[in-house]
Amino acid sequence: MSRPAILLAMEPSRTEHVLPDEILRRLGSIGRLLDSKPLQHFDDERAKRLLAEAEILITGWGAPYVVPDIPATAKRLRLIVHAAGTVKGIIDDSIFEAGIVVSHAAEANAVPVAEFTLAAIIFAGKRAFRFRDLYVADRNRDRTHPMQREAIGNYGRTVGIVGASRIGRRVIELLRPFDYRLLLFDPMLDAAEATALGTEKVDLDELMRRADIVSLHAPSLASTRHMIDAGRLSLMKDGATLINTARGILVDEAALLSELKTGRIDAVIDVTDPEIPQPGSVFYDLRNVFLTPHIAGAIGLERARLGEMAVDEVERFMTGRPLLYQIHQANLENIA
Structure with missing residues (x-):
């Protein structure tokens, strides 16, 4: 040869x-x-x-x-x-x-994205970022101790996966050992296929209403642009977390920032639209946002x-x- x-x-x-x-x-x-x-x-x-x-x-x-x-x-x-x-x-x-x-080699790039998402889900369930901020600000545990009695943590929580992409499927696989309820929205899958993945197939509105943590793994298509809009963000539970390691364009960013400013929900954001927010963007300043510079993929x-x-x-x-x-x-x- x-x-x-x-x-x-x-x-x-x-x-x-x-x-x-x-x-x-x-x-x-x-x-x-x-x-x-x-x-x-x-x-x-x-x-x-x-x-x-x-x-x-x-x-x-x-x-x-x-x-x-x-x-x-x-x-x-x-x-x-x-x-x-x-x-x-x-x-x-x-x-x-x-x-x-x-x-x-997109499958290879999916591995660290799924690992990053797993870590984000676990930290979001524990409200780790809010604990950190209070602890650092107060330098005592007067406010963090009462938080431990809230209905938080990772036992029995509901995680909504938006998109059974290669990354979405890897995240589902990584979540199997944990005690989560998994919801899945993907119009390309039927209920039997979702069940085979260990998830419950639901429509997107139901997922947004029921999930404690919503993780986005849909492709960037004309049909998915701003699929997470003001209406769907308003469906999220108080204290829920939105995680985006997919594409910034999936989310109506103005609507997301408006919702985040209320302090009602949290977000872990690795991708934005534009790719780098303007220097004056409140993404950089909101305490309920964990913002990273597109590092979930292979670095x-x-x-x-x-x-x-x-x-x-x-x-x-x-x-x-x-x-x-x-x-x-x-x-x-x-x-x-």
Whole structure:
């Protein structure tokens, strides 16, 4: 079996740890790495020279858009593996139409998101952030002791999962050992499928009313934009928590901020719309908001999973085995 020519395209500053030395060595045992320095553009002379030889392209965060003229430039290209999450905004439809196989490592990125969500759910159930703030502010336990008698904690609480995506399913799996009641909203699943996952299928309004903790895992589609609006936020119980590790656009942000300002609910927010709130946004100041800068996905050493999964797919492709995470053009409409 000939060793395929492999090319990288990603932003090095955004993909550190994705392809550490041991993964590059493994990749080198499968094929010929044309250049260890990733492409950051497809229109310069170096890129055109390397693309003409490439049979496999591994992309990552910060990769240039794989434009329609790539099939003509890279006539030997057979496989693109995206060593990151979504391929939306990275792979043009013409790539699929040219018969080039596309796969991705979104499953690897789902792992840390689900872990982050699990931690957020547990902390939300314990009201850990409010305990912390009171304890630090008072430097005594005059107000934290009475809180322990409230109907809080993680025993018998109801968690609502919005979206049985790969991340949503992983969160459900991680929650199985705990004593939660799990509600699931996903219009693509029927009641039997929801039951098989260990959840109860409900509509979104019912989930918002019943859940103590609501966790969002739906894709960003035209149909899901602002699915969590003022009306649905008003359905949430007093003291409930909204967790968003999916996409900021799922939530009507003005409505959410209005609700949060009342202090009636809490929120754990890892994604916003816009991606970085304006400096004057009250997101930064509200005591009932735990705001993080889009870190639920793979960061630091967690990124090595992305590279490992990408190389696994290359190896499967080269040995004639079915790819585990191949993306078909018809899938694009419904994936995150």
